[in-house]
Amino acid sequence: DAGVTQSPTHLIKTRGQQVTLRCSPKSGHDTVSWYQQALGQGPQFIFQYYEEEERQRGNFPDRFSGHQFPNYSSELNVNALLLGDSALYLCASSSAGAETQYFGPGTRLLVL
Amino acid sequence: KNEVEQSPQNLTAQEGEFITINCSYSVGISALHWLQQHPGGGIVSLFMLSSGKKKHGRLIATINIQEKHSSLHITASHPRDSAVYICAALTDKLIFGTGTRLQVFP
DSSP states (O other): OOOOEEEOSEEEEOTTOOEEEEEEOOTTOOEEEEEEEOTTSOOEEEEEEETTEEEEEOSOOTTEEEEEOTTSOEEEEEOSOOGGGOEEEEEEEEOTTOOOOEEOOOEEEEEO | OOSEEEEOSEEEEETTOOEEEEEEEOSOOSEEEEEEEOTTSOEEEEEEESSEEEEETTEEEEEETTTTEEEEEESSOOGGGOEEEEEEEESSSEEEOOOEEEEEEO
8 A cells, every 4th residue: 555645755846836746545545635835844734635626725826726537536636836835745535434544644735 | 812822832852751632622622633743744643532531652642521621641652652642633624733833851
């Protein structure tokens, strides 16, 4: 079991560009949550996907969007990147109704 | 005020010392997580608690639901325990504290 995987591991973009981050959940999990962790801060909830739909959303602008595929993998898209979007983006998977989330290694995004 | 507060923010210790990290929350929760994050970002779940106490090796986690407070203890600390420890309250989503950076020196 590969656990939760994320790609890419690192990414550098410039202001105004768009980025897509990818997450494959742990085998048997159907729910994917995305978090943003700025340097020195705790993670902040972005949104959660279940059954290919956004089930919950944190306090993030519409520039942040996502998608879940039939195989439960997920993408996080960020449009019109700002310098402040530089952060570690974490994906976590779980089974619907279960309380334990398993985290991926994260994608570190730097916006110049 | 953050819904989940941790203290201290930074902690240094000598190898062998007993460590306590505290977490207070102001929201109703179904469970509380303790997580460990090493440099590079990977997060590992240590405990999930909804009541009482759990122990795993040298790690002990306790929670007091009435006082909305949880503690993580590390006995006989070791340099490999150096990491950021984060508590996260489970409501309808995970709400994270800002973390406690622990450094254990030989």
